[in-house]
Amino acid sequence: MSGRLRPLLALNWKLQKGPAEARAWAKELLERLPENRGADLAVLAPFVSLPAVASVLAGSPVAYGSQDVSAEAKGAFTGEVAAAWLKELDCAYTVIGHSERREYHGESDQTAGRKVLAAQANGLTPILCVGEKLPTREAGEAVTFTLAQLERALQDVPVTSSKSLVVAYEPIWAIGTGRTATPDDAEQMGVAMRGFLKQRYGEATAAQVRLLYGGSVKPDNIAALCARQDVDGALVGGASLELDSTLKMLAALS
Ligand code: PGA
Numbered sequence: 001m002s003g004r005l006r007p008l009l010a011l012n013w014k015l016q017k018g019p020a021e022a023r024a025w026a027k028e029l030l031e032r033l034p035e036n037r038g039a040d041l042a043v044l045a046p047f048v049s050l051p052a053v054a055s056v057l058a059g060s061p062v063a064y065g066s067q068d069v070s071a072e073a074k075g076a077f078t079g080e081v082a083a084a085w086l087k088e089l090d091c092a093y094t095v096i097g098h099s100e101r102r103e104y105h106g107e108s109d110q111t112a113g114r115k116v117l118a119a120q121a122n123g124l125t126p127i128l129c130v131g132e133k134l135p136t137r138e139a140g141e142a143v144t145f146t147l148a149q150l151e152r153a154l155q156d157v158p159v160t161s162s163k164s165l166v167v168a169y170e171p172i173w174a175i176g177t178g179r180t181a182t183p184d185d186a187e188q189m190g191v192a193m194r195g196f197l198k199q200r201y202g203e204a205t206a207a208q209v210r211l212l213y214g215g216s217v218k219p220d221n222i223a224a225l226c227a228r229q230d231v232d233g234a235l236v237g238g239a240s241l242e243l244d245s246t247l248k249m250l251a252a253l254s
Contacts, residue, residue: 023052097128146189
């Protein structure tokens with residue numbers, strides 16, 4: 001919580017929760033959702049589960065979205081899903097450039113940038129993921145590397161408001177490993193990313209962009225990680241699957 005922006009707790013389910021399980025989870029979430037929340041919540045479900053999630057959460061205070069989106073609008077792109085169709089389901093967000101997409105599907109910063117544009121053009125807020133591998137951090141180059149990723153991905157991307165962009169810093173060595181960045185690491189990267197955004201888009205716009213931390217975030221570390229300057233919430237994988245731990249994280253952020 002930077003003190004400036006309302007935090008966002010974004011739940012990245014990955015390849016988990018098909019339609020039936022996702023619907024049941026969303027229903028129970030609404031039943032147990034506390035009235036006073038100090039953070040926004042977004043469920044990032046598998047494509048095929050989005051209609052089920054939408055049938056429960058549309059019009060509720062809980063936002064939802066996808067974990068990827070096509071850079072293309074339509075055509076011969078087997079397996080792809082267009083941003084316009086996600087908007088049809090009233091998705092608010094889409095994750096773009098997650099390290100697992102980069103690692104297993106060869107996605108580049110340039111592709112991520114094109115996907116960000118497709119999301120923006122269809123009224124979705126992109127959650128652009130960046131972050132370094134362990135050797136890069138050990139070489140002391142984490143900030144330089146991550147800012148270069150941002151620069152390449154955002155090369156042709158306009159940002160005008162909080163809805164244009166969310167950036168998630170996810171050091172790859174911290175994802176699913178139980179090894180978390182320290183609050184100092186998260187803050188250092190948050191400050192550096194804000195600095196980059198200020199240079200690129202001007203102070204007033206940069207101040208509206210939410211900067212998340214992701215990588216082994218859990219109920220017992222989320223408050224410390226998000227208490228620092230320029231860490232405006234978290235992108236959570238493993239700990240987002242259980243409703244109990246999601247509600248604990250929401251309470252800890254509030
Ligand atoms: P994790 O995943 O919380 O399981 O480390 C985070 C992510 O990959 O978004």
